[in-house]
């Protein structure tokens with residue numbers, strides 16, 4: 207498809223905000239991306255601690271090298287994420303999504319790419335509706351298209367394939383809160399009880 211200036215969308219390309227190697231693998235495996243010239247962006251200030259960040263980055267770089275993917279790694283800036291969510295921890299996922307999508311959209315604009323998407327769409331653990339809303343708003347404000355896709359149905363197979371390739375698959379989303387929720391059973395139980403009580407109240 208060509209734009210009004212006669213430029214090919216495929217040439218202008220797709221910027222793929224990339225949370226980790228396994229989710230980026232979906233972009234190589236799914237047909238949705240076949241028509242795009244892709245560039246992957248690794249910007250993950252949300253990941254804590256640094257050793258975990260480094261492990262995810264290594265896995266991502268190994269994937270790019272084995273699949274011949276073009277990519278850019280931005281500096282690790284956990285302070286950016288901390289400032290974005292400070293005093294608003296209850297809304298942290300929305301703020302976290304917005305931070306990474308804005309940075310990715312700015313990068314896409316500077317690199318003259320037409321379309322933005324995120325590998326977060328691969329995971330059933332992310333809020334797809336929220337990602338769609340934020341992604342479309344962030345992209346529209348910069349004159350970009352936002353590509354929505356859904357890898358949730360094949361997530362289990364994706365992880366199996368990632369493990370088969372020897373890739374690192376992380377046990378929690380990324381931030382210190384998600385790490386605690388993963389390993390603090392009492393906290394998880396309290397959260398689930400609060401959620402169940404809210405649902406009972408609204409029924």
Ligand code: SF4
Nearest residue numbers: 298299302379380381
């Ligand atoms: S749980 Fe995941 S999406 Fe939510 S704030 Fe933490 S790292 Fe970001």
